[in-house]
Amino acid sequence: xxxxxxxxxxxxxxxxxxxxxxxxxxxxxxxxxxxxxxxxxxxxxxxxxxxxxxxxxxxxxxxxxxxxxxxxxxxxxxxxxxxxxxxxxxxxxxxxxxxxxxxxxxxxxxxxxxxxx
Amino acid sequence: xxxxxxxxxxxxxxxxxxxxxxxxxxxxxxxxxxxxxxxxxxxxxxxxxxxxxxxxxxxxxxxxxxxxxxxxxxxxxxxxxxxxxxxxxxxxxxxxxxxxxxxxxxxxxxxxx
Numbered sequence: 001x002x003x004x005x006x007x008x009x010x011x012x013x014x015x016x017x018x019x020x021x022x023x024x025x026x027x028x029x030x031x032x033x034x035x036x037x038x039x040x041x042x043x044x045x046x047x048x049x050x051x052x053x054x055x056x057x058x059x060x061x062x063x064x065x066x067x068x069x070x071x072x073x074x075x076x077x078x079x080x081x082x083x084x085x086x087x088x089x090x091x092x093x094x095x096x097x098x099x100x101x102x103x104x105x106x107x108x109x110x111x112x113x114x115x116x117x
Numbered sequence: 118x119x120x121x122x123x124x125x126x127x128x129x130x131x132x133x134x135x136x137x138x139x140x141x142x143x144x145x146x147x148x149x150x151x152x153x154x155x156x157x158x159x160x161x162x163x164x165x166x167x168x169x170x171x172x173x174x175x176x177x178x179x180x181x182x183x184x185x186x187x188x189x190x191x192x193x194x195x196x197x198x199x200x201x202x203x204x205x206x207x208x209x210x211x212x213x214x215x216x217x218x219x220x221x222x223x224x225x226x227x228x229x230x
Contacts, residue, residue, distance in 0.1 A: 034218070041205075041224065043223045043224050044207065045221070046218055046220070090159065090160070105162075108159055110157075110159050
């Protein structure tokens, strides 16, 4: 069974500082990995995803994430935080070989990013 | 514009009443999903459907029911058997071939009084 752990339910950074949101997963097979962002009372928007190929993935709004197989991690970073980045962020994993079923999208519990002015 | 619509955005119901949440997509996606979101819990899968007239239970299906009579529509009924129905409900869809991304609707916040 897959699982996703997001370290820190709340992360606070100053505007202009580095953003680092941590995600570790467990999966017995190669995974697909996703980061979603959610603004208050809205749905989830895809930030970026890793399927195959280059392990450093660039997404929208200046975010990027690096897949590190040896560490089973997929941490999300942004060099300089902006006030508009304040939101809830979810990491999710899917079994690469899952052809159907529930599609194996397992979500972490989320990290609330707070930007201090 | 293509996308997923959920209605209504806010819904209030009395305890003991059934309520149906709407989810419609015009993305021509095959698979559709319903998730429940509670504070600090992440997203939990209620039901999913890969094709029309077929659906499967997710992790927390008790007290919920769905139908998939049309490709575009996947309504969720919250029944009186659901012990704690107050939550934020998210619908998602995905094309089964060629992409792994689930796209989400804006959500419906259900409050049972």
